[in-house]
Amino acid sequence: MIPYGRQDINDNDIQAVVDVLKSDFLTQGQIVPKFESKIAEYCGVRHSVAVNSATSALHIACLAMDVAESDIVWTSAISFVASANCALYCGAKIDFIDIDSATNNLSISHLKEKLDLAEKSNKLPKVIIPVHLSGQSCDMVEIYNLSKKYNFKIIEDASHAIGAEYNSKKIGSCEYSDITVFSFHPVKIITSGEGGMALTNSEKLSKKMMKLRNHGITREKDEFKNNSCDPWYYEQLNLGFNYRMSDIHAALGLSQFNRLDNFIKKRNLIANKYNQSLSELRLSLPVLEKNCLSAWHLYIIKIDQENCSRSHVEIFNLLRQEGIGVQLHYIPIPMHPYFTHLGFNINDYTNAKSYYQRAISIPIYPLMSEEEQDKVIKSLRKIIF
Ligand SMILES: *Cc1c(COP(=O)(O)O)cnc(C)c1O
Numbered sequence: 001m002i003p004y005g006r007q008d009i010n011d012n013d014i015q016a017v018v019d020v021l022k023s024d025f026l027t028q029g030q031i032v033p034k035f036e037s038k039i040a041e042y043c044g045v046r047h048s049v050a051v052n053s054a055t056s057a058l059h060i061a062c063l064a065m066d067v068a069e070s071d072i073v074w075t076s077a078i079s080f081v082a083s084a085n086c087a088l089y090c091g092a093k094i095d096f097i098d099i100d101s102a103t104n105n106l107s108i109s110h111l112k113e114k115l116d117l118a119e120k121s122n123k124l125p126k127v128i129i130p131v132h133l134s135g136q137s138c139d140m141v142e143i144y145n146l147s148k149k150y151n152f153k154i155i156e157d158a159s160h161a162i163g164a165e166y167n168s169k170k171i172g173s174c175e176y177s178d179i180t181v182f183s184f185h186p187v188k189i190i191t192s193g194e195g196g197m198a199l200t201n202s203e204k205l206s207k208k209m210m211k212l213r214n215h216g217i218t219r220e221k222d223e224f225k226n227n228s229c230d231p232w233y234y235e236q237l238n239l240g241f242n243y244r245m246s247d248i249h250a251a252l253g254l255s256q257f258n259r260l261d262n263f264i265k266k267r268n269l270i271a272n273k274y275n276q277s278l279s280e281l282r283l284s285l286p287v288l289e290k291n292c293l294s295a296w297h298l299y300i301i302k303i304d305q306e307n308c309s310r311s312h313v314e315i316f317n318l319l320r321q322e323g324i325g326v327q328l329h330y331i332p333i334p335m336h337p338y339f340t341h342l343g344f345n346i347n348d349y350t351n352a353k354s355y356y357q358r359a360i361s362i363p364i365y366p367l368m369s370e371e372e373q374d375k376v377i378k379s380l381r382k383i384i385f
Contacts, residue, residue: 002376003325005187005297008263008366009252016255020247027246035250036197038257039162043172045180045199047206050250051213054159054183054196056243058086058129061155061179061198064208065127067092074114075129075157076106077332077352083131083157084333094342095125096334098349102287104300104359105138106130107351115150124150130177131157134286134329135189135267135295137166140176159183160297162190163264167291172199179205184253189267189295190260192253195245208238216240259366266366267296270373274299274362277377281384282308284358298329301380302358308384312357315383319360322379327361 020031032050040048051057067073073087077096087094097114100107111128118124128147130138140156147154154177158164161171162182172180179202182188184195200206211218216238218224224235245253271294275285284302288294303312310318319326332352334344346353363376 001320001323001325002363002368002372003365004327004361004363005365006367007186007191008259009191010259012258013252013255016251017248020251023247025247027244027248029247031247031250031254032245035192035245035254035257038254039172039182039197040199042257042260043170043174043180043199045172045174046201047199047203049198049200049206049209049213050245050253051196051198051243052245052249053194053243054157054181054185055082055086056213056241057181057183057196057198058082058155058157059089060209060212060241060243061181061205062086062090062092062127063212064205065153065155065178067127071126072118072123073127073129074125075333076131076133077334077349078104078133078330078355079131079157079333080159080330081333081336082159083129084339086129087127092126096344096349096352097128099133099351099355101351101354103136103138103289104133104286104355105136108139108142110351111143111146115146119150125152127153127155129155129157131159132161132164132171134298134300135160135164136286136289137161137164137171137292139289140166144176153178156180159185159188159196161295162188163260164295165293171295174199174201178202179209184249184256187297189263189297190253190256192245192249192256195249195253211238212240213243214240215242263366264293264295267364268294270364270368271296271299273373274364274377278380281380283384296364298361299364300329300359300361302355303360303384305358310383310385312360316360318383319362319379322375322383324376324379325363328356328359329361332356 036048069091071092184192282304
């Protein structure tokens with residue numbers, strides 16, 4: 001089976017992990033801060049907080065912004081469930097914005113409408129979490145301008161988008177957001193095994209997140225409530241968690257980071273070939289925005305159901321039978337039983353519903369060979385008509 005995505009681990013990556021295993025510190029050594037500063041420098045952002053997953057990063061990002069019971073958080077109807085769960089962990093309410101039928105990212109016109117209504121009923125969100133689906137940025141200038149008008153904070157869920165660019169700036173620069181979150185899960189652009197990072201230009205948010213990932217503990221004297229100079233002394237100031245990244249994971253992430261730009265180049269080459277080779281078929285190809293460089297975490301095609309003689313699920317099954325490991329990213333979040341139980345209904349999200357009836361992720365990953373890609377293209381040509 002040609003998978004839809006997979007990691008690319010080389011000998012340097014393996015050696016980097018082995019080196020940590022032979023060193024004095026397996027966690028909280030020198031490697032995590034080194035990984036953090038490399039990523040921050042690359043993205044052009046001031047602070048970065050490494051954690052054990054993007055899910056943890058989203059959670060402490062919400063907490064750092066004081067998201068709590070009386071608050072509302074909005075995210076895109078099409079994302080991985082973690083984009084929504086972070087708000088629920090804080091006891092806040094979640095709500096969804098329908099997607100744009102062209103880009104599959106949250107729809108700016110729906111967002112505007114929803115904000116206008118929310119303002120009238122006094123139910124404006126405290127935080128909005130735009131998701132850069134497949135690795136192409138949302139329209140951040142628009143979202144940023146709306147955040148000033150309606151007074152909400154922005155957390156970019158850039159789990160798909162490390163290495164991507166928006167208006168010639170790296171995603172993660174936080175030019176148009178308060179915090180940006182990356183995932184280093186193995187199928188994402190670079191991996192640390194499991195891992196995530198939260199980036200921000202705010203020293204205050206960074207310090208809060210640093211504490212929250214480590215039980216709410218500080219060792220910085222100027223933060224102490226009590227007056228102690230004892231050498232063993234530290235204080236717990238908030239209810240935090242153990243969300244730390246280990247040096248073993250950070251070593252893998254740091255080593256992978258050296259190849260980030262190569263990964264992005266390779267993913268763009270594969271995407272370009274798909275763009276050219278699939279344009280005649282009865283499907284919609286990804287819509288490319290001029291001011292974006294996509295990280296191409298996913299290559300999502302959408303079946304043209306009106307003109308296609310086969311159904312979405314037939315095409316999906318036939319591709320799997322041909323050994324093409326297609327996937328569907330994602331089941332709309334409001335459709336999951338947990339969320340329907342909270343009162344959500346997919347019929348309120350027309351574009352997300354239609355996306356779910358059409359979308360298929362086809363294989364894309366740096367180690368994909370030309371033969372493998374040719375096989376995918378050949379199978380698509382055979383099956384879709
Ligand atoms: C993968 C992913 C996450 C969660 O990442 P983990 O590192 O696995 O916790 C969150 N949001 C999106 C959009 C993702 O794709």
